[in-house]
């Protein structure tokens with residue numbers, strides 16, 4: 521169960537009250553503060569700025585930079601493209617799932633990690649590849665996955 525920090529949402533809305541055409545920037549600020557945009561935040565914006573929720577939802581679901589599902593502070597991408605797959609990608613994914621206690625596509629309850637599968641990161645010769653946030657790690661082993669995850673603060 522994810523707790524939504526509505527006080528932070530309110531602080532961000534306060535910055536924009538009375539201004540025109542600020543919805544996208546406001547949503548980006550919430551995304552940046554919370555790493556995602558909860559339904560409760562959409563409702564709060566709607567209520568305070570008198571904008572229909574459907575309009576806010578349309579914008580939030582259109583932009584790739586905005587997520588309507590919880591995202592952790594760290595995004596762990598495990599490549600399961602063909603080259604990484606044959607080099608042991610599935611074992612890496614299994615180890616990451618086991619360490620984090622979540623499935624691919626999920627976020628840990630403490631909102632620290634989101635685990636995702638990707639299909640080719642364009643550096644197949646380094647496979648299997650894991651990318652944590654923006655750092656690429658090649659020729660990964662299950663033991664190395666643990667090490668990388670443990671060094672995230």
Ligand code: FES
Nearest residue numbers: 599601604641644
């Ligand atoms: S298949 Fe993993 S980087 Fe290409």
